[in-house]
Amino acid sequence: MFYREAGDFKTSYVEDSQTFPIRFDRWRYYAVVILAVAVVPFFINDYWANAVFVPFLIYAIAAIGLNILTGYCGQVSLGTGGFMAVGAYACYKLMTAFPDVSILIHVLLAGGITAGVGVLFGLPSLRIKGFYLAVATLAAQFFLVWLFNKVPWFYNYSASGQISAPERSVLGVAVTGASATASAKYLFCLAILFVLAWLARNLTRGTVGRKWMAIRDMDIAAEIIGVNPLTTKLSAFAVSSFFVGVAGALFFSVYLGAVEVGEAFGIQKSFLILFMIIIGGLGSIFGSFAGAAFLVLLPVLLKNVLVGQLGWATDLAAHVELMIVGALIVVFLIAEPHGMAQLWRLAKEKLRLWPFPH
Amino acid sequence: MNVANPEGYTTPDGRRIGGVLMEMKNITLRFGGVNAITNISFDIRDGEIRAIIGPNGAGKSSMLNVISGFYVPQEGEVWFKGYKRGPMKPYQVARLGIARTFQNIALFDGMSVLDNIMTGRLTMMKSGLLGQAIWWGGAQREETENREKVEKIIDFLEIQNIRKTPVGRLPYGLKKRVELARALAAEPKLLLLDEPMAGMNVEEKEDMSRFILDVNDEFGTTIALIEHDMGVVMDLSDRVVVMDYGKKIGDGTPDEVRNNQDVIDAYLGVSHD
Numbered sequence: 001m002f003y004r005e006a007g008d009f010k011t012s013y014v015e016d017s018q019t020f021p022i023r024f025d026r027w028r029y030y031a032v033v034i035l036a037v038a039v040v041p042f043f044i045n046d047y048w049a050n051a052v053f054v055p056f057l058i059y060a061i062a063a064i065g066l067n068i069l070t071g072y073c074g075q076v077s078l079g080t081g082g083f084m085a086v087g088a089y090a091c092y093k094l095m096t097a098f099p100d101v102s103i104l105i106h107v108l109l110a111g112g113i114t115a116g117v118g119v120l121f122g123l124p125s126l127r128i129k130g131f132y133l134a135v136a137t138l139a140a141q142f143f144l145v146w147l148f149n150k151v152p153w154f155y156n157y158s159a160s161g162q163i164s165a166p167e168r169s170v171l172g173v174a175v176t177g178a179s180a181t182a183s184a185k186y187l188f189c190l191a192i193l194f195v196l197a198w199l200a201r202n203l204t205r206g207t208v209g210r211k212w213m214a215i216r217d218m219d220i221a222a223e224i225i226g227v228n229p230l231t232t233k234l235s236a237f238a239v240s241s242f243f244v245g246v247a248g249a250l251f252f253s254v255y256l257g258a259v260e261v262g263e264a265f266g267i268q269k270s271f272l273i274l275f276m277i278i279i280g281g282l283g284s285i286f287g288s289f290a291g292a293a294f295l296v297l298l299p300v301l302l303k304n305v306l307v308g309q310l311g312w313a314t315d316l317a318a319h320v321e322l323m324i325v326g327a328l329i330v331v332f333l334i335a336e337p338h339g340m341a342q343l344w345r346l347a348k349e350k351l352r353l354w355p356f357p358h
Numbered sequence: 359m360n361v362a363n364p365e366g367y368t369t370p371d372g373r374r375i376g377g378v379l380m381e382m383k384n385i386t387l388r389f390g391g392v393n394a395i396t397n398i399s400f401d402i403r404d405g406e407i408r409a410i411i412g413p414n415g416a417g418k419s420s421m422l423n424v425i426s427g428f429y430v431p432q433e434g435e436v437w438f439k440g441y442k443r444g445p446m447k448p449y450q451v452a453r454l455g456i457a458r459t460f461q462n463i464a465l466f467d468g469m470s471v472l473d474n475i476m477t478g479r480l481t482m483m484k485s486g487l488l489g490q491a492i493w494w495g496g497a498q499r500e501e502t503e504n505r506e507k508v509e510k511i512i513d514f515l516e517i518q519n520i521r522k523t524p525v526g527r528l529p530y531g532l533k534k535r536v537e538l539a540r541a542l543a544a545e546p547k548l549l550l551l552d553e554p555m556a557g558m559n560v561e562e563k564e565d566m567s568r569f570i571l572d573v574n575d576e577f578g579t580t581i582a583l584i585e586h587d588m589g590v591v592m593d594l595s596d597r598v599v600v601m602d603y604g605k606k607i608g609d610g611t612p613d614e615v616r617n618n619q620d621v622i623d624a625y626l627g628v629s630h631d
Contacts, residue, residue, distance in 0.1 A: 012502075013501075013502045013505040013506065013509075014498065014502055017501065017505070199491040199492070202490060202491050202492065202493035202497075203487070203490055203491050206485075206490040206493065206497060206501060207480060207483045207485065207490060207497075207500075207501075208487060208490050210469070210473055210476060210477045210480065211477075211480060213466060213468060213469050213473070214466050214469075214477050214480075216466075216468065217465075217466035217467055217468050217469065218464050218465070218466055218467075220464060221460070221464035221465070221466065222466075222477075223447070223448040223449045223452075224426060224428075224448050224449075224452060224457075224458060224460075224464070225449075225452055225457070225477055225478055225480060225481070225540065225541075225544065226449050226452035226453050226480050226481035226544070227449055227477075227480060228447075228449050229449070235487060239487070283468065
């Protein structure tokens, strides 16, 4: 009833092309932002930060990154885990080499380095498409993980072969290491996600985004209207890898603290993030959030209900979780290829007319 | 009316046609051992509506693909605006000011009508990746300016009501019109239309014919079109090239072509006795 565009007139093209054209949507968005910034940090504890909020924020960054490449530009990638590893190791090397520099700079530089690596592995996309490209990015995944295991320079010759994050701070507040508080970690990740999501939204609604989508929908027609496939695909790889690299750096430094590359950034991570954008919605920023939230919350929920309430064995609950996720992937691919974002959009279209549909 | 005059000529309805805009010189295109186009030359004058006709498989679409850069001919030269064009990729040809539509619609199904037409202006939009990411100042101003141009074309083609509809949901006739809009958004010097009226009913054909004439008249766009409907071709075009089996068998005004014995033979068949 309150969800209406009638009477909400736009008198300029700038107003018409804003992110939330319906007033109710705008208010809801402000409410969520205020809740996230001004309420959650005061109530967050270690359990909520480590089980739900911090992984959700980091996976959302990675999902937006992969969505730019796969959902917007149509280039399937199975190398997300490998690119996250690049971000993590770049961040680690920077943190240990320049201990006095703010961790924020390190995280962003790690994203930049990952962007470069992403462009390198994106070069085959000019020749190959679809499944074949997916296999090429799979090669990137295995190669990068192998590289970080094989070359001791990357983990500073530590005996265990692991990398672990020393304590670093932003504006005097520790965000990595043992003494970082839950709310500091949360706010640091939230700030980065907020800025990156905003940048992603701007990119996807403008010229760059149209070029990506043109390549995705029909590359021949894209070329005929003047889209250079080379620079367009590589820009998608660069931007996507930047996001994924930042996510990898945060995943290592803020969330886990210590990382063994094959375990944290293996092929299952690539699939997890791919599942996030399939369930959440390909080609939608909101879908990236929804997918990340869903796949982060589902295990927590199942664990609490199945193990905590019903008293099942932990391994049984873990297997049930795998089955549920697998079934959901199949259901979404068949019934709603555009994911939860599309369901949300349909619900909004219905709501716009409710309760008088004529 | 002397259509061979290099300075241009005036059509019977009083439109002034200029000098040569595009010239194809001795074009030969082969696929393996098959000659799709054999030694064809013709020109397109500034401001005219030029039709390419011929039976199925005559090489018309191949010719259009040569002009738009999809195929590079083995022999021959393409001259545009007085310069010889080297081998170019299609996106480079687009930047010269040549836009086209396709026989089977080639729109971006996942995007709205507005976004599809906006893609037509990509070559005019210069703001970089970082400027766009921040969406402040230049990028936003550029978006608004181009949106205004696109809105004019939307008005012109009378598709205001479907502006925000995803293209995948539109019926065939409207898709054709959106594709024309996307090509027009590029403000092309030369517009190539590959069977703009294929599969349309009489009313839709009349609409499309009107749009083609209006585009030529109001924007001064030179148009080269392929079409099978002879009535439409003879009514719309100033000059016609006729192709058959990859060769040029006729070239001239609609009246000349209609009375050309080779053309009549190609269309009606000829007895081999």
